[in-house]
Amino acid sequence: MDAFNNLGLGFSVAFEPMNLLFVFVGVVIGTAIGVLPGLGPTATIALLLPITYTMDATSAVIMLAGIYYGSMYGGTITSVLLRIPGEAASVVTTFDGYQMTKQGRAGPALGISAIGSFIGGTVAIIGLTFLAPLLAQVAVAVGPASYVAIMVLGLFLVTSLGTGSTMKSLCMAAIGLLLSTVGQDPITGTARFTFGIPSLLGGFDFVAIAMGLFGVGQLLHSLERTEKAQAITTKIKNIWPSRKDFRDSSGAIARGSLLGFVIGVLPGGGGVISSLASYALEKRRAKDPSRFGKGAIEGVAGPETANNASSTSAFIPLLILGIPSNVVLAMLYGALLLQGITPGPSLIEDRPDIFWGVIASMYIGNVMLVILNIPLIGIFIQMLRVRTGILATFALMVVMVGVYSINNNPFDMWVVLIFGVFGWIMIKTGFDPGPLVLAFILGPILERSFRQSMLISDGSFGIFVTDPISATIFGVLAVFLTYSFISRRRRAKAAAAPARAGADAQ
C-alpha cells in the first residue's frame, strides 16, 4: 500500500527529536491559549509567525498545526468550567457543558470532550491520509476557472456563516482583496496604490497585517476590560466518564466525526460551523430534545468531536489545492509562503517530507493532547490565574519585536500599529477582521486565476459556465442566494404583519 509507505516516511520525519519537541510545544501552546480567554489560535499564530521564519519549514508547520488543533481541545475547558468559550468553535459547548458543571459533572464533561476530540481528530487524520493522495491527482487537473469558483464560494461561506453581520463581513472581504492589490502588478509590474512609498512596492506584509488586526487590535481591546480573572471553585473529579456516559455519547461521537470531516473539507468549513451543525443534528435526533441546554452529554460530545474532525480535514483544501478555507489556515498558508513554499497540488510530490511529516505529526499530537487534557488538566486550569494585564503586555512586546525581525525594517512596526488601531476599531464597531485577512491571502491567487481564465476563454465570462466544477459551484451559490433572499422576505413580511395588526388595533 502506497499510503503506508508514505505514512512511514511521515513518521520518520515526525519522530525526529526536534519535530517531536515542536509537536509537543505546539499542542501545549494550543491548549494553553485555548484556555486563556481573549487570545485565540489566530492571534497566537500571528504572534508566532516571525519566530517560525527562523525555523525549519517542516518543524514550523508541525508546530503551528499543533497550536491549531490543540486550541480546539483547550477551548473546551473554559467553556465547560466558566461558560467562557476560549475560541469560537467552543461556543456551542457552553450550552450543555456549563450546565453539567453546575450539576457537579464537570469531570465527565471535560473527559468526554477530550475523548471525543481524540476520536474525531484521529478519524479525520486517517481520512486525510488515504484521501489526500487521490484528491491531489484530481486537483492537478483543476483549471483556473474552478479555482476562482472555489475561492468565491469559500469567501462567501466565511462571510455568511461566520459570526456577525453578513454585509459587514462581505465589505471586509472586499477591503482585504483591495489591500492585496497594493504593490506591483503581477504581470506588468506597474505600481498600484503605493503612493510613492518604496516600502509598499512589495505590497503589505501579510504578517504585519495579521499581527496588527488580530494581535495588537485584540490586545488594545483586552485592556479596556477591567474584570479580573475568575476563580475556579469547581472541584474536578471523575474525569473518566462512566459507562453510561459512554453509551449516551458514542453515537454523537461517531456522527460528529463523520459530519466534522465532511464540513471541514468544504471551503469556508472548519471549527465553528461543524460544531453548530453537530449540535443541531444531535438535538434533532434526540428522543427528548428538551434535555439539551440542561446538561445533555451528547450536546458536549458531538460538537467537540466535530470541531476537531473538521479542523483536521480542513488541511485537505490547504495542502492539496493551496486554498486556505478559514482564517487560521490562512495563517498557516502565510507561514508556508514565508518559508518559500507554495501549497498546491504539487506539494505532495515536491515536498513529501512536509506533507506526510505534518500528517504523521497530527497522529502523535492527538495522543499528546489526550494525555494533556485528561490526567494533566489541573495544570492548565491553574493558568487561568494569569492576569490579563501581564499577558497583554508581554504579547504586545512579542508583536513589536517579532514584526521587526521579519524584514529588520521599522516600517513594518508602523504597519502593525496602524492595523492594530484599525483592528481595535473593527472590534468596537462589530466588523470581523477574519474575512479581511482571509481575502487578503486569497487576493493574489484569485486575481491570477481570474486573469488566467480570461486568457484561456479569450475574454469571455462563459468559461465559468462551461467549466463543470465552476458551473456547479456558481449554480449552488445562485440557489443558496435565491433561497436566503426568499426566506428573508418571508421573515420580513411575517415581522411586518403583527406590527400592522398592532397598529390597526390602536
Place this chain on the structure above:
Amino acid sequence: MSDDTLEATQVAEPGPVRATGPHTGRYRLVPVVLLVTGIAAVIGSWRLGLGELTNPGPGLWPLVVSIAVTITAAILTVIPDTEAYEKWTRRTTLLAGGVLSLVVFILLFTAIGFVVPAFLLLLLWLRVFGEESWRLALTLAVGGTAVFYVGFAVLLGVPFPDDIVVGTITRLIGM
C-alpha cells in the same frame, strides 16, 4: 459584476424597517469612511489603466474589487448595521495613551536601540494598564527586557538598531 448588484437589491429591501431611530449617525461613521475609500479606489484603478478582458491592464482587477467595496459600504451607509457595537467607556480614552506609547516606542527604538524603550514600554503597560504593583511591574519589566534581548538579539540574531545601553556596556568591558 451582476452578482454585486443582485446583492444590493436583495439587502436593500428590508431597509426602511431597520434604519429607524434617532441615533443611527454614529453607526454610519465607519461605513462612510469605507465608502470614500471605495470610491477613491475606483478612481485610482481607472487611472491605472483597465486594458481589455483578453489583456487586462493593471487597474482591471483593482476596479472589480473596489466596486465591491463601494457597493457593500454604500449598503452599510444606507442601512447601518447596529449589531455588535460596543459602548465607549472611560477606559477607551486611556487607550489613546496606549497607542501613543507605541508611537514613542517605535521612534525611540529606531533612535537609541531596544533596551531603554522596551523597559519603559513594559513598565508603563504593566503599571498603568495592568494595574500591577510598582514592585512587580519593575521586576517584570527588567526581567522581560533581558529575556527579549537575549532571545531575539542574541539567540535569534535579529539585528536591532545600535543600542546605547548595550553599546556602553560593551565599550566599558572592552576598556
